[in-house]
Amino acid sequence: MITRLFKFHGGIKPDAHKHESAGAAIRCAPLPSRLIVPLRQSTRATARCIVEVGEKVLKGQRIGEPEGFLGTAVHAPTSGTVIDFDRYTMAHASGLETRCVVIEPDGGDRWIEHAPFDADAAGRDATLAWLRDCGLVGLGGATFPSHVKLGKGSGVETLILNGAECEPWITCDDRLMRERADAILAGARILFRLIGARELVIGIEDNKPEAIEAMRAAAQRAGDTVRIQPIPALYPAGGEKQLIRVLTGIEIPYGKLGADYGVQCFNVGTAHAVYRAIAHGEPVVSRIVTLTGNVAHPGNWEVLIGTPIDELLPLAEPKPDTNRTLMGGPMMGFALPRLDVPVVKGSNCIISASPTLLPPPPIEQPCIRCGECARACPAELQPFELYWFSRAKNFGKAQEYHLFDCIECGCCAYVCPAHIPLVDYYRFAKSEIWARERDKGAADQARERFEFRNYRQEREKEEKAAKLAAKAAETRAKLASEGDNTAAPAAEAPATAPEDPKKALIAAALARAQAQKAAVQPRNTEDAPRP
Amino acid sequence: MIHSPYIRKPASVQRVMGLVLLALVPGVMAYASKVGAGILVNLTIATFTAIAAEALMLRLRKRLVGVAVTDLSAVVTAWLVALCFPPIVPWWLTVMAVLVAIVIAKHLYGGLGQNPFNPAMVAYCTMIVAYPALMSQWPPAGGLSFDTQLGLILGGARDIDGMTGATALDALRTGLRGGTASVDAVMQGSAFGFLGGRGWEWISLGYIAGGALLLLTRTITWHMPAAFIGTLTLVSGLFWLFDPSHFASPLFHLASGGAMLAAFFIVTDPVSGATTPRGKLIFAGGIALIAWLIRSFGAYPEGIAFGVLLMNICVPLIDMKTQPRVFGHRSTPHRGDGGASR
Numbered sequence: 001m002i003t004r005l006f007k008f009h010g011g012i013k014p015d016a017h018k019h020e021s022a023g024a025a026i027r028c029a030p031l032p033s034r035l036i037v038p039l040r041q042s043t044r045a046t047a048r049c050i051v052e053v054g055e056k057v058l059k060g061q062r063i064g065e066p067e068g069f070l071g072t073a074v075h076a077p078t079s080g081t082v083i084d085f086d087r088y089t090m091a092h093a094s095g096l097e098t099r100c101v102v103i104e105p106d107g108g109d110r111w112i113e114h115a116p117f118d119a120d121a122a123g124r125d126a127t128l129a130w131l132r133d134c135g136l137v138g139l140g141g142a143t144f145p146s147h148v149k150l151g152k153g154s155g156v157e158t159l160i161l162n163g164a165e166c167e168p169w170i171t172c173d174d175r176l177m178r179e180r181a182d183a184i185l186a187g188a189r190i191l192f193r194l195i196g197a198r199e200l201v202i203g204i205e206d207n208k209p210e211a212i213e214a215m216r217a218a219a220q221r222a223g224d225t226v227r228i229q230p231i232p233a234l235y236p237a238g239g240e241k242q243l244i245r246v247l248t249g250i251e252i253p254y255g256k257l258g259a260d261y262g263v264q265c266f267n268v269g270t271a272h273a274v275y276r277a278i279a280h281g282e283p284v285v286s287r288i289v290t291l292t293g294n295v296a297h298p299g300n301w302e303v304l305i306g307t308p309i310d311e312l313l314p315l316a317e318p319k320p321d322t323n324r325t326l327m328g329g330p331m332m333g334f335a336l337p338r339l340d341v342p343v344v345k346g347s348n349c350i351i352s353a354s355p356t357l358l359p360p361p362p363i364e365q366p367c368i369r370c371g372e373c374a375r376a377c378p379a380e381l382q383p384f385e386l387y388w389f390s391r392a393k394n395f396g397k398a399q400e401y402h403l404f405d406c407i408e409c410g411c412c413a414y415v416c417p418a419h420i421p422l423v424d425y426y427r428f429a430k431s432e433i434w435a436r437e438r439d440k441g442a443a444d445q446a447r448e449r450f451e452f453r454n455y456r457q458e459r460e461k462e463e464k465a466a467k468l469a470a471k472a473a474e475t476r477a478k479l480a481s482e483g484d485n486t487a488a489p490a491a492e493a494p495a496t497a498p499e500d501p502k503k504a505l506i507a508a509a510l511a512r513a514q515a516q517k518a519a520v521q522p523r524n525t526e527d528a529p530r531p
Numbered sequence: 532m533i534h535s536p537y538i539r540k541p542a543s544v545q546r547v548m549g550l551v552l553l554a555l556v557p558g559v560m561a562y563a564s565k566v567g568a569g570i571l572v573n574l575t576i577a578t579f580t581a582i583a584a585e586a587l588m589l590r591l592r593k594r595l596v597g598v599a600v601t602d603l604s605a606v607v608t609a610w611l612v613a614l615c616f617p618p619i620v621p622w623w624l625t626v627m628a629v630l631v632a633i634v635i636a637k638h639l640y641g642g643l644g645q646n647p648f649n650p651a652m653v654a655y656c657t658m659i660v661a662y663p664a665l666m667s668q669w670p671p672a673g674g675l676s677f678d679t680q681l682g683l684i685l686g687g688a689r690d691i692d693g694m695t696g697a698t699a700l701d702a703l704r705t706g707l708r709g710g711t712a713s714v715d716a717v718m719q720g721s722a723f724g725f726l727g728g729r730g731w732e733w734i735s736l737g738y739i740a741g742g743a744l745l746l747l748t749r750t751i752t753w754h755m756p757a758a759f760i761g762t763l764t765l766v767s768g769l770f771w772l773f774d775p776s777h778f779a780s781p782l783f784h785l786a787s788g789g790a791m792l793a794a795f796f797i798v799t800d801p802v803s804g805a806t807t808p809r810g811k812l813i814f815a816g817g818i819a820l821i822a823w824l825i826r827s828f829g830a831y832p833e834g835i836a837f838g839v840l841l842m843n844i845c846v847p848l849i850d851m852k853t854q855p856r857v858f859g860h861r862s863t864p865h866r867g868d869g870g871a872s873r
Contacts (some may be wrong), residue, residue, distance in 0.1 A: 009858065014538055092532070168538065241858070252799040252857030330537040358537045363598055364545050366644035370801045371752070372542070381808065385850075402857045410536030417542040424534050
């Protein structure tokens with residue numbers, strides 16, 4: 001077997017800060033006083049609420065019905081009573097609200113009846129539907145629906161399991177691999193069969209030797225020939241495209257998916273959840289969350305989806321000088337707008353930050369075009385050029401220089417000696433471009449509406465005229481038949497008056513068109529620039 | 532609100548500029564000991580002028596004076612100006628040159644990061660056009676006492692012909708212009724050392740040591756020094772092999788004038804230079820070619836400064852035409868091997 005590894009351009013090696021939270025085993029977080037379960041648990045799709053306020057629910061009971069192509073089901077994370085269905089702030093940098101079901105736990109944590117799912121007997125389509133109904137989304141953070149990613153079941157040669165976990169501070173995948181390697185491997189094999197792959201590779205950064213060892217031991221126990229591949233620890237090796245590049249050499253351009261190139265990638269946490277869904281029939285109601293940073297007791301916790309962060313943080317005991325709380329890692333995560341937001345399926349880490357631990361960036365200085373950013377960029381962009389273009393609001397040029405290939409990994413801003421918040425400039429440029437495209441879309445729609453209105457009015461006018469013409473012809477015909485006896489004047493009538501209404505209609509339309517043409521053309525030529 | 536990333540490498544513009552200054556120290560030391568300690572006076576004058584001009588301009592432009600002055604970029608410009616100039620130029624010439632560099636070439640274009648032309652080279656070209664005589668008076672290596680140098684710098688009477696000699700590049704040009712003498716014959720003169728100008732070999736070595744420091748600390752990449760030195764060697768070598776009696780050897784070209792200063796400290800200026808890997812090669816190679824042409828056929832003994840400015844003009848075009856390929860955007864998508872390996 002070829003075990004050659006590939007390199008991606010750039011990358012950085014920040015202080016890993018893994019040891020703080022990697023030492024202790026995963027513990028179960030206690031039941032919070034209430035659970036705020038957002039119905040928007042996968043990218044771009046919100047589930048339809050199927051419970052009512054006051055209803056009693058059991059753990060694992062479906063409370064949100066999947067809707068649309070990207071929809072996945074949402075479940076009650078514990079048994080209790082639905083006490084509210086309203087809009088609550090999301091765990092998102094924007095601080096926007098989304099519809100949430102609020103459940104007050106009854107303390108019993110009683111499961112709904114559930115049974116293992118026989119994937120082999122049910123067949124592929126039914127299994128994918130089952131995963132969707134179990135609320136399976138990518139637990140690495142992107143929360144893309146797994147059943148969509150599993151696609152049509154052909155064309156994917158290599159299935160990659162992402163255990164790289166390249167962001168500093170985060171250790172939830174590390175702990176999961178150390179403690180539940182067998183389940184991860186079993187889940188990976190389920191995914192492997194569903195996707196019809198020929199090769200299974202598990203990529204783990206080499207700064208997690210215990211996890212690599214645990215996965216190898218699990219493979220040995222299962223008699224599995226899976227390739228467990230340590231990869232050099234280099235941020236962002238855990239980015240999907242970077243990991244695919246490192247393990248296979250394939251580069252997936254912007255706008256393309258791994259499946260287009262015969263490779264698909266799942267997070268180890270997702271594989272674990274798939275195993276629980278198939279082997280135990282359990283939907284996704286919890287996940288592992290790293291609590292770390294400026295805290296007395298960093299560690300990993302199995303947390304129910306919907307647990308408010310402010311009820312979770314005391315488990316780690318943040319120190320008094322904590323001034324911010326980040327969700328995700330320090331490279332791509334975001335500062336929580338408020339602390340009563342719930343844990344969602346993509347929440348892998350919560351970092352308590354203090355001014356000494358994560359100091360505010362120094363004052364922004366002018367770009368000296370030193371090119372450090374270009375040397376660090378894993379997308380092989382020229383970040384400083386994008387910065388100049390974004391700053392100058394020259395968005396066309398920014399797009400020409402591949403702004404949308406930027407994965408916002410933050411390497412450029414990390415190395416910048418001028419301390420320029422480069423990624424902020426790209427986010428700004430991207431959102432401006434999106435806004436303009438939306439505006440343009442809206443304008444297009446308005447124009448189409450306007451044109452259709454004109455067309456409709458024109459059509460109505462024509463119909464009216466045709467009716468009138470038909471009526472006139474009828475009257476004339478009547479008059480003509482009446483005047484047959486009086487001879488002479490009737491001779492001119494048949495020559496001008498059409499014989500039937502249809503012809504009258506055509507003639508009228510033609511005349512109108514000509515008149516219109518005559519009226520419009522001179523105006524146009526007047527306005528036209530003369531050579 | 533501060534957005535990600537929340538961590539940053541301990542790097543700063545100040546650190547970059549500080550490293551450049553540190554890397555210049557070996558060359559400056561060799562300069563002071565081999566040619567004359569007058570250079571230290573000039574460096575001091577240039578430094579203070581640069582800081583004052585920088586602070587004044589920042590104030591006029593309503594910028595944060597404190598942060599920008601301490602970024603040391605003005606000091607780097609000042610040092611480069613002083614090191615390009617003859618060490619016995621009168622103080623007012625140094626002051627004027629630094630003012631041209633900082634006020635006109637840098638701040639009138641928008642300050643640090645915005646200047647399309649290398650400020651030190653703008654200053655050099657302005658002064659060699661405006662004061663050709665003063666800019667051509669180089670003392671013979673170690674030939675003048677410090678007192679004499681100081682006197683000249685502070686504006687003493689310039690009975691200059693008795694004290695200064697031609698530089699190696701100058702002597703070679705004048706010698707060859709007669710048409711009869713060959714390179715070898717000319718190079719018997721007192722201006723020449725074992726490679727290029729007498730004493731200058733050591734200064735060049737000092738600059739090379741500094742350049743090595745910049746390469747090791749990844750402050751500069753190999754592209755520009757390699758392309759500059761490579762092109763200069765190649766063109767001068769070809770002509771030297773073709774007609775050694777009329778063209779100086781590559782080693783002479785490399786060891787003379789400001790070749791090494793240029794290779795590691797001047798063409799590598801990130802602000803006004805090309806930025807893409809291929810662009811850097813073209814940019815520095817172009818400078819070397821123009822410098823050699825001017826040295827060999829032009830009216831000025833040294834052509835690097837003009838080469839830099841001419842290539843500065845080309846930078847936007849070079850950068851635009853040499854944009855590297857972006858991740859995933861190769862001509863044919865493929866699996867595994869082939870072009871994927873690096």
